[in-house]
Amino acid sequence: xxxxxxxxxxxxxxxxxxxxxxxxxxxxxxxxxxxxxxxxxxxxxxxxxxxxxxxxxxxxxxxxxxxxxxxxxxxxxxxxxxxxxxxxxxxxxxxxxxxxxxxxxxxxxxxxxxxxxxxxxxxxxxxxxxxxxxxxxxxxxxxxxxxxxxxxxxxxxxxxxxxxxxxxxxxxxxxxxxxxxxxxxxxxxxxxxxxxxxxxxxxxxxxxxxxxxxxxxxxxxxxxxxxxxxxxxxxxxxxxxxxxxxxxxxxxxxxxxxxxxxxxxxxxxxxxxxxxxxxxxxxxxxxxxxxxxxxxxxxxxxxxxxxxxxxxxxxxxxxxxxxxxxxxxxxxxxxxxxxxxxxxxxxxxxxxxxxxxxxxxxxxxxxxxxxxxxxxxxxxxxxxxxxxxxxx
Numbered sequence: 001x002x003x004x005x006x007x008x009x010x011x012x013x014x015x016x017x018x019x020x021x022x023x024x025x026x027x028x029x030x031x032x033x034x035x036x037x038x039x040x041x042x043x044x045x046x047x048x049x050x051x052x053x054x055x056x057x058x059x060x061x062x063x064x065x066x067x068x069x070x071x072x073x074x075x076x077x078x079x080x081x082x083x084x085x086x087x088x089x090x091x092x093x094x095x096x097x098x099x100x101x102x103x104x105x106x107x108x109x110x111x112x113x114x115x116x117x118x119x120x121x122x123x124x125x126x127x128x129x130x131x132x133x134x135x136x137x138x139x140x141x142x143x144x145x146x147x148x149x150x151x152x153x154x155x156x157x158x159x160x161x162x163x164x165x166x167x168x169x170x171x172x173x174x175x176x177x178x179x180x181x182x183x184x185x186x187x188x189x190x191x192x193x194x195x196x197x198x199x200x201x202x203x204x205x206x207x208x209x210x211x212x213x214x215x216x217x218x219x220x221x222x223x224x225x226x227x228x229x230x231x232x233x234x235x236x237x238x239x240x241x242x243x244x245x246x247x248x249x250x251x252x253x254x255x256x257x258x259x260x261x262x263x264x265x266x267x268x269x270x271x272x273x274x275x276x277x278x279x280x281x282x283x284x285x286x287x288x289x290x291x292x293x294x295x296x297x298x299x300x301x302x303x304x305x306x307x308x309x310x311x312x313x314x315x316x317x318x319x320x321x322x323x324x325x326x327x328x329x330x331x332x333x334x335x336x337x338x339x340x341x342x343x344x345x346x347x348x349x350x351x352x353x354x355x356x357x358x359x360x361x362x363x364x365x366x367x368x369x370x371x372x373x374x375x376x377x378x379x380x381x382x383x384x385x386x387x388x389x390x391x392x
Contacts, residue, residue, distance in 0.1 A: 065251070129169075158176045315361075
């Protein structure tokens with residue numbers, strides 16, 4: 001590492017003011033700060049100093065996503081070979097899943113970082129580390145058979161429209177990863193819904209067992225079938241839902257892996273446990289309310305199963321807790337998370353066109369998060385003013 005440090009120090013003047021590559025300063029700075037901790041310090045003014053900077057916070061989130069990523073890779077292979085009527089060993093499943101998932105990750109990072117670097121160069125700003133997380137989240141919320149060009153287009157759209165137009169990292173009002181998914185959902189619905197997009201190989205159909213279905217459990221529920229089965233007719237148990245051996249987006253099926261990530265986020269203080277808990281509480285509340293007034297099988301689906309299906313757990317842990325697009329006040333976090341849970345189940349059950357309501361619920365509450373914080377702050381101000389008047 002010392003040799004690399006000396007090499008960077010040697011070429012650094014070329015990227016500084018007056019250097020041959022002055023215009024590429026932002027790009028060089030991004031690579032340098034990725035490899036080494038910046039040696040810059042604050043010169044004036046009062047500042048709070050903490051060991052947890054943006055780079056470390058983003059790195060923690062990426063680490064928390066690794067269990068979901070690894071399980072998603074294995075599950076992609078498992079679901080594929082299940083559709084072929086085969087039961088291969090562990091490593092062939094992992095290798096197949098890796099070959100399907102890794103290109104999506106590469107495309108996400110290459111296109112997203114390309115846009116980030118371009119905007120940093122145009123503005124003369126530093127390249128922020130925020131996309132380290134977004135670049136991993138986008139692949140995990142995609143179907144395994146999504147075309148790579150769609151990943152590229154949706155990523156570019158999400159970074160430009162969902163982030164850069166608002167000023168870049170820390171200024172966006174919408175979660176960029178969900179913006180990418182929403183763009184694909186509405187622009188190319190046939191590649192984001194149905195039964196042929198969740199399992200690799202179903203589109204071509206070559207070697208697929210006759211009568212095999214790739215429908216997700218939410219897709220089955222939307223059709224009134226709550227006796228869930230896998231594509232080969234095998235009944236799905238609660239343990240299957242919890243572990244994640246079911247069709248779905250790459251990183252959203254395993255609640256167990258997601259909870260491991262949640263533990264990392266909460267233990268390190270990077271993710272808000274208040275938002276995570278309140279999302280699950282809101283989902284359970286609305287699910288139970290629908291159980292009471294159930295007039296169809298979907299409304300009668302036990303509320304705890306809602307928390308295990310689709311992207312509910314993934315959204316609660318990794319999307320709703322986005323510190324930029326979520327609520328900032330402590331009381332606002334409770335309200336924000338609870339309303340996401342309520343809206344997610346409400347959209348999921350009462351609107352069959354959107355069997356997965358978590359995406360729309362989080363994006364909707366992203367828009368209202370500043371309003372929630374505003375009223376929480378105003379309520380605190382009024383309460384304190386009343387206290388002062390009482391003392392006088």
